[in-house]
Amino acid sequence: MYSIGQVAKIFDLPISTLRYYDKEGLFPDMQRKGNQRIFTERELECLRVIACLKKSGLEIKDIKQYFVWCREGQATYKFRQEMFNKQRQEIEYEIKQLQATKAMLDFKCWYYEQLLNQNVKDEVDLQRKIDQRKMPTSVKKAYELSH
Numbered sequence: 001m002y003s004i005g006q007v008a009k010i011f012d013l014p015i016s017t018l019r020y021y022d023k024e025g026l027f028p029d030m031q032r033k034g035n036q037r038i039f040t041e042r043e044l045e046c047l048r049v050i051a052c053l054k055k056s057g058l059e060i061k062d063i064k065q066y067f068v069w070c071r072e073g074q075a076t077y078k079f080r081q082e083m084f085n086k087q088r089q090e091i092e093y094e095i096k097q098l099q100a101t102k103a104m105l106d107f108k109c110w111y112y113e114q115l116l117n118q119n120v121k122d123e124v125d126l127q128r129k130i131d132q133r134k135m136p137t138s139v140k141k142a143y144e145l146s147h
Helices: 004-011 015-023 041-055 060-072 074-117 123-129 137-146
Strands: 031-033 036-038
Touching (some): 004 015, 004 041, 041 060, 060 074, 074 137
Antiparallel strands (some): 031 036
């Protein structure tokens, strides 16, 4: 069992955020001792799911819907599965976009290394000297992915 302060430290969250999540019904079975919230492993798991869904782009209102479905039981398994599948697809798309961005950065790092290390007058001179067939394989792949 954990206090709100301990949980805030574990998850690096402000206490106000934990209170907000509670107010929004994201900890439906939370116990209280007097006026103090008692966090159990169940609430910690809820926080892990909340963090995952937030990072995947869901808003609190949608995360709240997920927890409503959880309370409704097995009749909502399909809805929950669809929610996670949709978020996974969105993350996979974002990963591809980030990979293309990283590829451009990788290529440009190599490109400017060439400018600095070769005796060239300017970028036009370097572009004439760059033969894509002679680029290192990793740079060529980065170039192709970014273009």
